[in-house]
Amino acid sequence: MRILIALLCLFSTLSATGATLTLKIGEHSRTWQSEQLLSHPDARDITIDQDVAYKRSMHYRAVPLAVLLEGVGPTDHLQAVSFDGFAAEMPAGPLLQPGPARAWLAVEDPRQPWPGLAPGKPSAGPFYLVWADPQASGIRPEQWPYQVSTVSRLAPVEERFPALLPDPALKKDDPVREGFALFQQNCLACHRLNGAGDAQFGPDLNVPHNPTEYFQPAFLRQYIRDPQSLRHWPQARMPGFPVQVLNDKELDALLAYLQHMAPRKTP
Numbered sequence: 001m002r003i004l005i006a007l008l009c010l011f012s013t014l015s016a017t018g019a020t021l022t023l024k025i026g027e028h029s030r031t032w033q034s035e036q037l038l039s040h041p042d043a044r045d046i047t048i049d050q051d052v053a054y055k056r057s058m059h060y061r062a063v064p065l066a067v068l069l070e071g072v073g074p075t076d077h078l079q080a081v082s083f084d085g086f087a088a089e090m091p092a093g094p095l096l097q098p099g100p101a102r103a104w105l106a107v108e109d110p111r112q113p114w115p116g117l118a119p120g121k122p123s124a125g126p127f128y129l130v131w132a133d134p135q136a137s138g139i140r141p142e143q144w145p146y147q148v149s150t151v152s153r154l155a156p157v158e159e160r161f162p163a164l165l166p167d168p169a170l171k172k173d174d175p176v177r178e179g180f181a182l183f184q185q186n187c188l189a190c191h192r193l194n195g196a197g198d199a200q201f202g203p204d205l206n207v208p209h210n211p212t213e214y215f216q217p218a219f220l221r222q223y224i225r226d227p228q229s230l231r232h233w234p235q236a237r238m239p240g241f242p243v244q245v246l247n248d249k250e251l252d253a254l255l256a257y258l259q260h261m262a263p264r265k266t267p
Helices: 002-017 034-038 092-096 175-186 217-225 248-261
Strands: 020-024 029-033 044-048 058-064 077-082 087-091 102-107 127-132 148-154
Touching (some): 029 034, 058 127, 087 092, 217 248
Parallel strands (some): 020 148
Antiparallel strands (some): 044 058, 058 102
16 A cells, blocks of 8 residues: 555656656757746747647647757658657658748646546647648648657658568659558558558558458448448547548558558568
């Protein structure tokens, strides 16, 4: 009983002092505590009208992400990793621009915690990448990582994970190439393919089997659009990709990439 009370006290203390965000940009890492970011000279109170995680308007204390990314250039590549293993791959350019779509790091105040994402679920904190006017730059839902723990500058996906690459003999305008780009934007944050990727969230999409091998085409499309409409369970975590996020032409290209990779399995 004493051990339990001690652990609860420790958890309470950690919650009161906030969380730690790690930025791995150069040779050395830099850490930010919640309190430091909440009192940052560039911190602002902002309103996000169409919040991706909460599905409603939300108010945050936030810092423009660009001011924290000292030394990062627009051609660099960044990865934001969440506590649950979600790993969002993002080109740095949109994150650095001052507008019209602007990236903010929302910081949860431990004294005024955000609501849970669902009944019995934790909040999107302690750190959440949100966007003002995301439609202006075509920002996708997977570019809103929440519960972020680390942001790192890395080599592009193509260099780090050659097992993801389609056949180099394909023409430049082949839909499979577009599908590969869409896979990076929409799928790689949760899934690996051929064991390649950093996500720890969802299953591998090629090993041992590719979904194009065991789903009928119409059902696979339905599953991507609305997973709960095909098989419903309370703990499901895969989001749907409606036409506003992934139009029919883009979905065709994504499926072309998956089908192309089915015979390109690697050990």
